[in-house]
Amino acid sequence: MQLKEYIAQNLNQEQTAAALHTDTSSLIIAGAGSGKTRVLTYKIAYLIWGLNIRPKRILGVTFTNKAANEMKERLIKLGEEINAQNFSDDNLSIEEKKVEESDSGFGDFFQSVENKKLPQISLDARQLKRIGTFHSIFLKILKEDIEHLEKKYTKDFAILDADDSAKIVRDLLKRFALTDTFKPQEVKGFISKQKNEGRTAEFFLKYANGNYDESMGKLYQEYEKELEKSNSLDFDDLLLLPYLLFQKSPEILRKWQNAFDFILVDEAQDTNWIQFELMKLMSGNVDHPDQKGANITLIGDDFQSIYGRRGALMENFLNVKQYWPDIQMFKLQTNYRSKPHIVAAGNEVIKKNTKQYEKNIVAHREGNDKITIFTHPSDTDEAANTVEMIKQLKEKGKIRSRGQIAILYRTNSQSQNFESLFVQEGIPYKIFGAFKFFERKEVKDILAYLRMINNPFDSVSLKRVLNIPNRKIGKTSLDRIEEFAVDNGVSLYETLKLIGELGNTKTIEQESGIKLTSPAVSGIQDFLTLFVGLQESIKTLNPADLLEYLLKKINYKDYLLKEEGSEQVAEEKYDNLGQLINMASKYDFGASNANEEVVSSGEDLLRRFLEEVTLMVDMIESSDENSDAVKLMTIHSSKGLEFPVVFIVGAEDNIFPLANAMLEPKTLEEERRLMYVAITRAKDVLFISHANQRMTRGQLKMNPPSRFLEEIPNDLCKFYDLSQSRAGAVSSSITEGAIVRHKLFGQGIVLEIWNNMAVVKFDNPKFGLRKVELKFLQEC
Template structure:
């Protein structure tokens, strides 16, 4: 206990040391929830509440979050690091299926189809059942959501048939048959199939309960129906202690199936006691007051009261509302302020700054201005794997080698070769590449040389050539890191697919550059300086969202998340003239959510 008291505040100590009851902790941004989780895990082993070979299971949503937790646990306790499993929901599902997937007819070396392979499988299924005018990408997303919402393929098909949608039901059935014939699963299967197996073979739950005596679920507000159901089927009513951490104010993924109502369900299912962490160690007090002003107007919150600022209040207001006339001025303002902050030593490096927008289109003008000013900047996407034609060829060829009997995987390689401009996109012959003596990274290098991918860049201009060559080199470097964990080709291929999945998050960028990113991508990050662009009417919230609706409240939470990324300085930017999607200039009022903030809490700037 004394060690906890040295590392944690009193509220955090209480949560890290309360080990006998199920809890749901409502933790605000910057409140030290990761610190609580990691110290709790270490404390479980230190107090011998959990003793090897029993283990602790920690489940979170992104590889980045899981890696951060594992690293922190390793620093605190070697035993806890060795005997705790911290992973994403999808990784847990993959591990489960590797051990028990045979109960659904899966081989141990099953492959995970990414969106592109899912689209190919779906097109083949559509041809089989005579389904015309198929939007493959949109349908893949719809199928994933449908399966996750109902908990299984069979339940989704049944629901479609009951509602009279016979043809879509036939399409999903045919699509599922194609996946199984290729010993493949999609991302929703990684959660739905374990749920189906556990419900049919409940003894497996008891096996896992004996292994995992304590379970910690991070970001409970982001769980969808099948994720909560999976935890419920595994641990409800058992001796396993379930510890959930959530922030209802950061629930911003309903479009991916997340259900904020799961928090109330969690309390009921596990008879959990609600607790809270309200101290904020991240934000300057003036920024925290702005965040409170916005989120306290939210409808139906479980949390009550304001956050407690732990940083000293020097009386300075560091939150700004900025009104600019056009996009060019928006970019110039961001560049000018960054240079000024650097000159005044308010930031020590460029990567202390992030610029957030709804999408890349809202960041382009800023990127142009930063480039003009000579300020290094980089766009952070949601996945670590570069999206270039050559990298796509390397990745798809590697997957095909991992699953040599999968004809769809071979077709995808040829499709990517065509996109990369290969003179003979039928050049891919699997038998020339498969070499059992080669480790995954060695095979990757062989693929690159065999297909002559570097030579495809010869006709490109120098800048594009360097960018795509760098992407291949970076991908190889990244694969070297993955290969330290996944040494055989099937597991290496599965891990790459999971790492590239949009749910998995991106690791922190190590380059010293201003980070440009979408607001959704920014969740989980923190920066000394945050600029939020496009706080304009009909953009934030979106034009088709009705005031007072749940969609409107999610937009409120989205802005709140972006505000609470800021440690020292916050700039909220409204642009009076912004192009529409068709490129026509249009005058726009400030975002209603920007106006929902008490304007007395903001320094107001008109630029230029």
């Protein structure tokens, strides 16, 4: 059997054609549930085994670490299967297939050709290091060539996370007395937008128009100075700087163009301006006819383009022939995930959009079920009925575990009603995307220590840990130290070293003008001693051992206990650091980690670990169906996931679609694509619900059902109107102004009563203003 036959046996006709096409560039339009990752995996396997392309000459670009890791794992497994088959291939010839014998896995190639057999190639993650996210791929390019830029960065630069870069913005607003003029998130959003559209601060200021633009441009410029001073990049720089590098140096661009024969881009419909420009530059296209690049495969689904507000330009995906005129289009139109009624509903909704590729998704599975649509009197009734339905599904054996269920909503605030009821009913649940591992305070504290050890000029990290645990260095002392650093153009670390050398408060004030208390000076000296010891330690300790040494050295467990006042909470937080140590354990002397070659330097090990951690911004918990926790998430967070049972809640105009999205056809179409994504997460059972009235920001709102519900044909649905059966069903003596008690929310005052509902302002500010059913209230 030949490899092509094997691929054809394991893929359908559409998939096979897409996987085997290599003569020109490819556009693969992959509908929901159509086996997109499977096709990509088989295509890369065909390049390696069928065309003998070396793995390091194949660039695979994804949007998430999860997608990159899944592709690597599948490819390694598929490679083992291919090797076990011992395929023959009559197309192989020594003249057609040249390869360096020194490359790992290719040493027996020429013997294989003589025997008309495919070579036995053993793949591991290290050989697939060119498969990764946009940011991880271009980070590697910067690590090699950043010093060719005019900016004063060295190859050991640090990478700031979103929180750290936001701190720099807050400090700048404070320094320039602009805290009342601009919000930090406004400035950070502006800077991010400029970088993702390829504009430097200098370029923006050159064309600035008006006071607002000039002020923002200057803040952007000062922000860049702070990054350069600390030899740090923010996340957006990982794409902006390679773009600037390629623009500045055609030689470096050609070097990287020549490094790859094939480029494959996953979720191409979600690329923003700079990501698409980088792909054009790397591959060579009509914009750069003199620059020959790699054969490119773009794979994605315009029906699922939902990140316009983050800068994604679906127009790029729709107009690829402008840039690659010979590109060949393939459509994957068979959905293997969902039952027919779910696929049909998605098709009917999405066909109302105008700007998209024409395709008709068909279901591979069989069935004649219907979507259940509920109308509720209120949002609290919606939550109560959803929870009741989940209990019934479990009790009647319709599901194996509650982990097979997902509740999807348009905005995060909609989860509150469900959380309260799950707590009352003792039903386990998990919120996805609400608070990620690397956003936890204890994790950020210890990572800041590591970043400071790696780069003492990282002032953001140094500031975070200077007084953790408490070294009696108060805010006033830190402000004076920072002021001296800014006025004298030196780093925070250099200022601390100066204070340590001067020794006592009197000498420090005389020589530098910095007025500090004796406890503060003592704390700074203790910190400097710790820092010197930690820098010595990285010469002999790997990152995992360094973490354990650090935690003991600063008595972080005791610090947590004092901060939390609860041994149980402190233990839980300390356990999170155990998970961090586990992640670091794969970086060891003489061992290969998941993405890089063998390394032997402790400093290099730490640097590589920190790079990986910074790039893991999309790390989320596993959506394990075997756990018994119901999954709660926004629809955006559900992208790429699937569940046997899905509840789409809050399907009302002004909620879904959002009120402001209904004003523009373009944004309304993106909301419709979001509904399509929500519908197509369901494999077997789909519930959609809406409420006649909903508490929004402390006010009762009455919204009509979502216009998207009208786009689903009635013959695909069964309807239950629960709003009439519940109205006035509860008789109660509670009146407006009454003091009441709720089992979970505590005591409060009734502000308004409508039918069987009461609007209550609870004394506990954690719960605030809530709408609850009268039957759950007891008059005090």
